[in-house]
């Protein structure tokens with residue numbers, strides 16, 4: 452695959468940055484990739500495992516001369532990091548990010564983008580419950596969506612180049628505005644994570660069921676909840692504080708529906724429960740029919756076997 456950017460700087464060397472590095476290296480998509488992490492321990496690990504062509508001890512060193520700067524830090528510190536790199540950004544460079552929330556990140560980072568530098572926020576809808584420099588792998592983004600959220604006035608050529616990088620890492624790319632992104636993600640990712648955290652917390656609090664029983668007898672659904680609830684606490688604290696309005700809107704609707712289901716159970720209203728579960732089952736079937744079942748072995752190749 453042809454090189455897309457000559458010099459790329461990855462800021463924050465965790466799951467997403469390390470996956471991007473391995474994917475870029477595998478595809479020959481970047482000439483030189485520099486990296487910066489806040490802690491000396493992470494930088495040491497990165498050097499040890501060959502993560503980045505050059506691991507830098509300062510943000511300035513990592514960013515100077517970069518054609519693409521990727522902010523891969525928790526969303527709560529995006530603005531602070533952008534303020535620090537501002538003096539080092541070269542004219543014509545592109546700054547992007549991979550944060551799970553977009554409107555708040557744009558509000559934090561936007562003011563620190565100098566004239567002549569492109570700012571194209573992004574979000575790969577791919578991840579795991581693992582974090583840190585050792586957790587990344589080149590295949591993470593394959594056949595998974597990455598959403599780009601270009602701000603008004605962005606040069607189409609700069610967006611096209613970033614799109615080409617993501618596509619070369621195997622991603623499917625779409626564009627969306629920030630507010631809509633945050634509402635979509637509140638319903639598909641942020642609220643579900645909070646529900647998983649809550650359910651695992653409830654199981655942990657329950658005096659009459661031991662933790663051993665929870666672990667031993669957990670069926671698939673609850674196991675998925677425990678996986679999700681093992682996600683990085685800093686990252687998720689920041690996501691909820693940063694996407695406050697959309698998350699609260701979805702949680703408000705969620706609790707209304709939950710109360711309605713609770714009442715149906717108490718009143719023995721089987722028709723209500725059956726009608727509700729029939730409607731939700733159709734959503735899953737829709738995902739499969741649209742070829743969007745990412746667990747299917749042939750996902751990304753049409754999904755024919757699942758129809």
Ligand SMILES: NC(=O)C1=CN([C@@H]2O[C@H](COP(=O)(O)OP(=O)(O)OC[C@H]3O[C@@H](n4cnc5c(N)ncnc54)[C@H](O)[C@@H]3O)[C@@H](O)[C@H]2O)C=CC1
Nearest residue numbers: 463464465466467489523524525526550551578579582583
């Ligand atoms: N984990 C996931 O599944 C996904 C995460 N994201 C987003 O990607 C971003 C990074 O997440 P991960 O790679 O999972 O996190 P991670 O926890 O694996 O890595 C984050 C890195 O940022 C560093 N960091 C924290 N504060 C910093 C600061 N002030 N200055 C410099 N470095 C700092 C940490 O030390 C760590 O190396 C987050 O904004 C998250 O919302 C997006 C898609 C999926």
Ligand SMILES: O=C(O)C(=O)Cc1ccc(O)cc1
Nearest residue numbers: 551575576577578579580640
């Ligand atoms: O591990 C999972 O199930 C995820 O949901 C991964 C994930 C976490 C955060 C994002 O913003 C995007 C994807």
